Amino acid sequence: MFAVPYAFLSLAFSMCAGMSSGSRPGRGCLCRRAIRSILAATALALGMLAGAQAQDIEPRAYSNAPVGVNFLIAGYAYTEGAVPFDASLPVKNAQLKTSNAVLAYARVLDLWGMSGKFDAIVPYTWLSGTAELRGETVERIVDGLADARFRLSVNLYGAPALTLNEFRNYEQDLIVGASLQVSVPSGQYDNNRVVNIGTNRWSFKPEVGISQAIGPWTLESQAAATFFTDNRDFFGGNTRSQAPIYSLQGHVIYGSRNGVWGSLDVTYFTGGRTTLNGVEGDDLQQNWRVGGTLAFPVDINNSVKLYASKGVSARTDNNYDLIGIAWQYRWGAGL
Template sequence: MPGTLYAALKHFAITACLLAACLAAKTARAQDIEPRAYSNAPVGVNFFIAGGVATRGGLSLDSLPITNADLRTTSTVVAYARVFDLRGRSGKFDMIVPYTHLRGTADYQGQSVERDISGFGKPAFRVSVNFFGAPALGLREFRAWKQDLIVGASLQVSPPWSQYDPGRIVNIGSNRWSFKPEVGVSKALGSWTLEAQAAAVFFTDNRDFYRGRTRSQDPLYSLQGHVIYGFASGVWTSFDVTYFAGGRSEIDGVVGNDLQQNWRVGATLAMPLGRLDSIKFSASSGVSARTGNNFDAIGMAWQHRWGAGL
């Protein structure tokens, strides 16, 4: 293989880890920490991702109206993604399916409830487009491209195709649709990259909530930032922080005391494994939470890519 093409593929191993980063830890989607979400990649490349994530603490899935939660989850995640050309701009489509085991206890209206259940979590489908600074490129053109400023946007849709029992207060799924539009900015400064993202999650009503009631929820807004450093070896690491607020819920018109105002921090380490594979490790923890739903999370994902002449 010519040296220039090998160097391009080695550089691509760094940028391609972005999809492992976004798909490794999707247990609590409104609280995702996702570096390199809008990095560029060659058109026509496909990705298969398999990973796992474990959480422990006050995790209340989709901000359920519970308190004193001590819940643990372990999830297996599989996903597929593809880079495409949208009128000269690079875009990505990805889909993810998690399978989760949840166990632990929580309080609901002064009573302790216990749960031990396994099932499919909410799948997610996302389309993202880089509007500025990341043109659609083939593999050979991509090797000569250098990132400066990238501006992109995405829309993620999660249907209610997951485990749900209306007779139980704690479930893996939430029996409703969610929609997450997001905008992101990524600026390269030598070996460093600075990123920021802003998003909102909108929810439909769950009309079969616990014992036949209707639960609605206000949008949940989030901001996140990342400081990323890329090493000459192809390894990259990042420090991540996110803040999310909103999401107050109502049950049959009764407003809950569950307004979210939470901070989380995390770190990510990604490494290429040869020419076509990469692996990523991530960890995050709650710093503060208005509603007591802080939790710790640790994840790992392996990624294989093919297509576009690799």
């Protein structure tokens, strides 16, 4: 069972942070040119999941933006490396490559006077590679839709719901937010195969985040837990359960006056031990990843983001490398 990059959308939210920090020509009303640059600089955060969305690296996930702004996001990510398997299965030395295309939509909402966002994402993956199964090298080549995801987030403090005109006077200080992401078992799945694009189960990821602006710098931190339903048709009719995965991530972000921003990112996650037909596996995850992001505006409606991340430590030897690009188009709210 394999999970593809899903945080393509996460930084559609970062539009908010792009508007509220890192571009501060002075207090009071921002000039129209500065607002356009800031709006154009907000791109979507890309990250990677291997085995669980706990590995997402998402700078600017909690931030503010004018109510009514819409985002259309298209992205591509390439990954190479190992994939986590149930330890009770005779699978070793897995080396897989994936090409991942993502189409997503997000919208900024007014939730009882607080800014919020809703997003939906539909990924498509091409996967190929080899592994040792019962002592023999086997090859897997497959493509198809991955599990769709939906998320609702709300900024509980420091980011009120604002119109575009009201937003011109807004400057970020401290923001506290929360979100809930749901993964739907809609992707390609074959119960006769160990490696699949879809997971054949639901997952639920509540998260809280803090974002503090300090001049052109923004410091962020997020904490999350991912809960899974059972896969009752795993590899020939087995029942596979997985314990929750707990994750922490941090970001140091710098935004320039022309709307370009970059971040250094790190995430740690632990948990996720699996159980197959009641037998607990030796696959507790304790992993570290680091990454970087560079986003820049094209015009008021379009922006581009480049990103990369790398596993630096993994108890279960499931590190992988990721590199990608994303394009974002914005409209609505009077832009």
